[in-house]
Amino acid sequence: MGQPTPDRTPSDWWRSAVIYQVYVRSFADGDGDGTGDLSGVRARLPYLAELGVDALWFNPWYPSPMRDGGYDVADYRAIDPAFGTLAEAEKLIAEARQLGIRTIVDIVPNHVSDQHPWFRAARAGGAERDLFHFRPGRGPHGELPPSDWPSQFGGSAWTRLGDGDWYLHLFAPEQPDLNWAHPAVRQEHEDILRFWFERGVAGVRIDSAALPAKDPRLPDLAEGRDPHPYIDRDELHAIYRSWRRIADEYGGIFVGEVWLPDAERFARYLRPDELHTAFNFSFLSCPWQAARLRRSIDDTLAEHAPVAAPATWVLSNHDVTRTVTRYGRSDTAFDFATKAFGTPTDLALGTRRARAAALLSLALPGAVYVYQGEELGLPEADIPVARIQDPMHLRSGGTDPGRDGCRVPLPWAAHAPHAGFGGEPWLPQPRTWPRYAADLQAENADSMLSLYRAAIRLRPAFGDGPLTWLPAGDGVLAFVRGAGVLCVVNLADAPADLPAHSELLLASGPLDDRGRLPQDTAVWLRA
Structure with missing residues (x-):
């Protein structure tokens, strides 16, 4: 695993950390069964250390029927057998820490799985019903839902059991909402927090x-x-x-x-x-437009200033269309309501913009989250309809493509079966996946992976100072941070002149033959 490294940051590491999101099911398959697992993550810890991240955020890794990608949790004190064991999770946490990488776990307080012991007892008519939201229905025979609340996944937020009572689920029916007015619910979650902090x-x-x-x-x-x-x-x-x-x-x-x-x-x-x-969803969902991005950045910093909290910057995650694809479309914003099959995408354009966006986000004050595969420049994958598993697709009646396209297992080795992921993946990888493989990109100084590695390594040069905007032409974002390092991003139609500087630290793409910054390109400069 290599020699232990010292902490990259002090006790307030989280204020400026680069945090890598691990969707375990799709990260790396260590046992060859086609599902990502903790042994796969442990084997790739040197890769993550070389990338330079400060922490790993794991999507839920607990036992789950996987009706919603693990966000339907059946037991918070164990690891889903498809991923490994609790002992292996403890090893992973310790091994990552030896490499200077901390671990963040995911807790889902709004609901549990319908296979959770509490709900199984509640379904059987036990006193555990008080731990959820059970109500009689409306109408002459209780045949109507107790209220008009909609599910986040479409349809009603109420499901009726055979005995006539209805229960609330703001998400899928397999995710019953907990009653947080009940002291046992509060106590259970406090115990769960201690359980994981102690590990x-x-x-x-x-x-x-x-x-x-x-x-x-x-x-x-x-x-x-x-x-x-x-x-x-x-x-x-x-x-x-x-x-x-x-x-x-x-x-x-x-x-x-x-x-x-x-x-x-x-x-x-x-x-x-x-x-x-x-999380900062304003920045994540913002279109690739200079004025909108600047307003999102200003608003975000202003929101956090009164409570002296650090901002977080996120370009993508396991729920949204991958950045390379989104930035290559005519509508570069993100909105669940506008997702549709067959949306035209210019991947070359999207990749150029995603490279510039990486330097923009990593230059801002606060913490940055990188979703797995973002550092490889992965596009959104088209999943055959018969293979889609996301309940968003199913509950939309088939009109929403769902979120599986950003959850396809990662490509590690271009010439290995299944692009080095492991066994035959639980979601199909596109035929183009090997071209994005980490081993190829590690050997290419101009790759997306090399850009991310360089940017994360250089990021401390910005220091901890505030952001100050610099005069710039329309469509150009330019700011300086406290340590005297500038970030310039050109979203205008024409090349832009660079401000005075002593050194070009990093560029998302080449300058033109007159030393100007081309459209959809970003640079870091030393003032």
């Missing part, structure tokens, strides 16, 4: 962090309730304050998945006694 994890990512608390009346949305009956309820903050006290005992951190349009409401989650950081 050496450095942090916890909180899925759908603004959803767990519900108005106990579960009123119709059509009534125009304010506050919202299940989004961003004030009761959540007491929950997260109690969690923060636990994290502080262990020196751990939290990152919340918080989708909120209201900046003031968003910032409440980042108060000093609540969550440490939250």
Whole structure:
């Protein structure tokens, strides 16, 4: 595994960390069964150390029926047998730490799997029903759902059992929502946090962090309730304050998945006694337009300033269309509602923009998340309809292509079977996958992988100072950080002159023959 390396960052490492998202099922298959696993991750730890990341965020690796990619958790104190064992997870956490890489696990407080022991008992009519949201139906015979709440995956958020009662699930029917007004639910999750902190994890990512608390009346949305009956309820903050006290005992951190349009409401989650950081979805979903990107950056920094929390910058994750594909389309923003089969994409254009976006995001103050395969420049894959597993596709009636296209197993070796992933992958790899293989890119100084390695290695040159915008032409983003390092990104139609500088540190693509910055290209300069 190599010699242990010292910590790359001090105790507040999370404020400026580069965090790599591992979707275990698709990362690397160590036992050859076609499913990624912890032994595959352990074997690739040297690759991740060479990439230079500070931490790994693992999507849920717990036992699960996989109705929603592992976000339907059946047992938080074990590892899904398809991925390995708890002992192997403990080894992985320790081995990564020896290489200076911390581990962040995923917790899903809003719901559990319908195979969780609590819900199995509740389905059988036990007192555990109080741990969920069971209600009688409306209508003469209780045949109508208790309220008009929609599922995030389409259709109603209510499912009726054979005894006539209905239960709430904001996601798939196999993901019943927990009742966070019940003290046993709160106690269980606090115990789960301690369980993983005691096994050496450095942090916890909180899925759908603004959803767990519900108005106990579960009123119709059509009534125009304010506050919202299940989004961003004030009761959540007491929950997260109690969690923060636990994290502080262990020196751990939290990152919340918080989708909120209201900046003031968003910032409440980042108060000093609540969550440490939250994902920045404004930047992730922003189109490739200079004015929009600048506004997103300014708004993000302004949102975080009142609570002195660091921003996070995310270009993609396991739920969104991969950056290379999205930036090659006429609509470069991301919105679940606009996803469709057969959207035309210019991959060469998308790749050029994704390279520039990588330098932009890595130059900004705060933490950066890199989704596995992003450093390889992987495009979104077209999955044959018969092989799609994502419930988003199924519950849309087949109109939404779903999220499987960004979850295809990674290519490691160009000339190995299945591009070096392992056994025949659980999702089919496109025929073009070998050209993106990590072994090929490691030998190519101009590859996306080489760009990411260089950028992460040079990133500390920006220091910890604030961002100051510099005068620039229309369509050009230019700023300097405290250490006197500049980032310039040209989104204009014509080449742009570079500001005065003493050294060109890194470029996402070549300058033109007059030393100007071409369209869709970024550079780092020493002032």
